[in-house]
Amino acid sequence: MERDTRDPLRAVIALHPTKSECIAVALGDQIRVRESSGVQTVQVKQDSKAAADGAQTIIRSMVFSPDGAYLAAGGDDKMLYLYKTDDWHMIHAFPSKKKISSVSFSPSGEHIFAATKYGDVLVAPVLPDGNGSFSEMALLMGHFCSIITCIKVSRNNMWLASCDREGKVRVTVIPSDPMQGAYEIVSFCLGHEKFVSTCAFIVPESGKELILSGGGDGFIKLWNPVDGHEMDSVDLGKPVLTLTSSVTQDLVFAVLDGSNEVSVLSVDDKNKIVRDSVLLEIPVVTGADATAQGQAWFVGGPVGSESGLRVACMQRSGNTWEHVATHDSLSKLENCSKDDTPLFHSYLPENLDKKRCKVTTQAM
Numbered sequence: 001m002e003r004d005t006r007d008p009l010r011a012v013i014a015l016h017p018t019k020s021e022c023i024a025v026a027l028g029d030q031i032r033v034r035e036s037s038g039v040q041t042v043q044v045k046q047d048s049k050a051a052a053d054g055a056q057t058i059i060r061s062m063v064f065s066p067d068g069a070y071l072a073a074g075g076d077d078k079m080l081y082l083y084k085t086d087d088w089h090m091i092h093a094f095p096s097k098k099k100i101s102s103v104s105f106s107p108s109g110e111h112i113f114a115a116t117k118y119g120d121v122l123v124a125p126v127l128p129d130g131n132g133s134f135s136e137m138a139l140l141m142g143h144f145c146s147i148i149t150c151i152k153v154s155r156n157n158m159w160l161a162s163c164d165r166e167g168k169v170r171v172t173v174i175p176s177d178p179m180q181g182a183y184e185i186v187s188f189c190l191g192h193e194k195f196v197s198t199c200a201f202i203v204p205e206s207g208k209e210l211i212l213s214g215g216g217d218g219f220i221k222l223w224n225p226v227d228g229h230e231m232d233s234v235d236l237g238k239p240v241l242t243l244t245s246s247v248t249q250d251l252v253f254a255v256l257d258g259s260n261e262v263s264v265l266s267v268d269d270k271n272k273i274v275r276d277s278v279l280l281e282i283p284v285v286t287g288a289d290a291t292a293q294g295q296a297w298f299v300g301g302p303v304g305s306e307s308g309l310r311v312a313c314m315q316r317s318g319n320t321w322e323h324v325a326t327h328d329s330l331s332k333l334e335n336c337s338k339d340d341t342p343l344f345h346s347y348l349p350e351n352l353d354k355k356r357c358k359v360t361t362q363a364m
Contacts, residue, residue: 007076010286011309013299014062014071016085017247020291025299026059026073027309033088061102066109070126074100080114080137082126092134094124102150107157111178113140115148121162123178141172141182150198150242155209155249159186159225163196169213171225187228193217200243200252201225204267212252212265212273214240220254220265222273234273236263244288246296246316253288253296260285262298282310 009028016022021036060075064085071088074080080094080103098118105112105126114122114137122137129135146164153160153174160172160182169189172182194216202222203209210231211223216239222232239257243265246252254263262285264276285300294316301308 009058010060011299011301012059012062012287013289013297013311014064015289015291015297016064016068017066017292018068020295022068022085023297023311024062024064024071025309025311026062029057029059031059031062031071031073031083060100063103063105065105065126066107069109070105072103072105072112072114074103074114076100080112080122080124082112092128094122094134094137096122096137101148104151104153104160106174106178107153113151113153113160113178115151115162117147119143119145119148119164121148121151121160121182125179135179138179139181140178143170149196149215152199152201152245154201154225155203161199161201161211161225163199163213163215165195167192167194167196167215169196169199169211169223171211171228187223187225189213189221189223189225189228189230191221191230191233192219194239197257198240198243200245201249202245202252202265202267203249204271205250205269206271209249210267210271212243212254214243214254220263220273220275222267222271231271232267232273234265234275236275241286242288244290244296246290246294247292251290253290253298255285255288255298258284260300262288278314280312282312283308 011027014024023034025032056076058076059073062073064071069085071083071085076099078096078099080100081090082092083090096116098116100114101117102115110126111123112126120142121140123140124137125135143164146166148162148164150163160174162170171186173184173186175182192215196213196215199211199213201209202212211225212220214220218236218238220234220236221230224231238259240254241257242255244253252265254265260280260282262278262280266274268274280298282300285298287299290296296314298312301310
């Protein structure tokens, strides 16, 4: 069966929230996990069960639970897979009527959220009931048949931000019991001229939680989630594929579609977006995640291909970033050191210390 070239095969990455050595990378129908066992790479094969229409098993989104006990993954075969991370056993596969575009856990980790290409956000409990049976996914909220591209949970554990192909970002209150549905809309963030592919929460020095969004128009927009007011906008010049917050949420990494460029975004004390552009030694970056230890990991390779997978890491040092490693194998990363070839170069050469390969930030 041929793949849909409108949504090509892309690698995605997820980092364990407490174990910096645990990295999961999904490409197509496989999830590969590197753990503290050294060079061993755990192969996590997807369940062979597929949708009735024969859709392919291609993972589009993957995330660890807040405590790291579970890994959830969903994609084109209309299944949400739930794994136990102590032995990587798949404990359940939740069926969906439509392809899954984005997954996330509730703040407590007790529920899984799954956005679909039909415009719904579904929810299911992580644990089975008293009889050992898992509940079916229920409707949490909907975007009225507009394809949902991304869902993110806020740091204050109160809001769910969802983006769609109609150019909007919706902010919804997460109820105490998500299985009963989410009916309280906080705001709509409107201003993108094309589809919104991604969003992320960011917390500047003011401590006020804000939202960054990006999509087909190439703009990064800053929003006040309380009233949907647009606070700032920066043109990155290319469609934005993903936005990923650092663990402290003071930085957001923007991956540009079809490019090896990554923008490191922050917000200054005047609520203006600050951008620094870096180039990775990856042909095309497709995914990013960050750890509590101040590292940012990226994955990519030739889009639409199962070969040429590469992973890269940057280490935060104060307000600068230093390369750690880049390689075509998760297992070989353990042997990489800071003495390897630098994995990124700055678009701002006057601010690049080539000896230490540091990049400083500048406002646009």
